[in-house]
Amino acid sequence: xxxxxxxxxxxxxxxxxxxxxxxxxxxxxxxxxxxxxxxxxxxxxxxxxxxxxxxxxxxxxxxxxxxxxxxxxxxxxxxxxxxxxxxxxxxxxxxxxxxxxxxxxxxxxxxxxxxxxxxxxxxxx
Numbered sequence: 001x002x003x004x005x006x007x008x009x010x011x012x013x014x015x016x017x018x019x020x021x022x023x024x025x026x027x028x029x030x031x032x033x034x035x036x037x038x039x040x041x042x043x044x045x046x047x048x049x050x051x052x053x054x055x056x057x058x059x060x061x062x063x064x065x066x067x068x069x070x071x072x073x074x075x076x077x078x079x080x081x082x083x084x085x086x087x088x089x090x091x092x093x094x095x096x097x098x099x100x101x102x103x104x105x106x107x108x109x110x111x112x113x114x115x116x117x118x119x120x121x122x123x124x125x
Contacts (some may be wrong), residue, residue, distance in 0.1 A: 003062075004029065004077040005092065006070065011111045012083030013039040016064065017046035019081075023032050023059035029073035036066045070094075074102040083111040091115065092123055101125050 001024055005016045008030035016039055019026045028039060043064065050058055067073035074080055075102055080098055084090055091110065098108055 001078045002076055003027070004067075004073045004080045005083060006030070006073065006080065006098065007083035007085075007111075008033045008036075008039050009083065009085070010042075012081070014046070015083055015111065017043040020062045020064050021047055021048035021050055022056060023062050025062040025071045026064050027077070028064065029068075030072050031059045032064055033066065036064075039064070070097055071101040074098055077102060077106050080106055080108045080111070081111065082108065086112060086121075088115060088119070091120055095120060096123055 003019045003024045003026045004047065005019070005026060005028045008016065008028050012028070020043060028036070033039070033093050045092050047061075053066050080102055081090065082094060082098065084094055091112065095108065095110070102108065110117070112120065
């Protein structure tokens with residue numbers, strides 16, 4: 001399964017780490033991400049924590065790739081995890097952009113705590 005994480009703040013970096021450490025290849029896109037340092041730091045900390053929590057070996061980590069455009073990041077993705085700040089118009093606009101570039105059968109999930117799926121999907125097809 002090919003995973004894309006859009007938004008690489010605290011929540012997005014956590015999603016990326018979780019997917020990578022469970023063996024999924026992950027592409028990350030965040031327009032404000034300069035060098036991937038914050039995501040790499042979260043990944044390193046998560047690996048250390050998971051190693052201490054599991055009494056069995058973890059899966060072989062997946063690959064982590066940083067993309068320079070949303071279109072590149074979602075191309076061919078099976079699962080797209082949206083993790084941008086909790087602002088309705090930002091999320092709606094981004095979800096519309098994701099829909100334009102993602103495969104039609106891709107699953108699009110949102111890291112939201114305040115909006116229902118129906119509200120987020122209002123402008124999607």
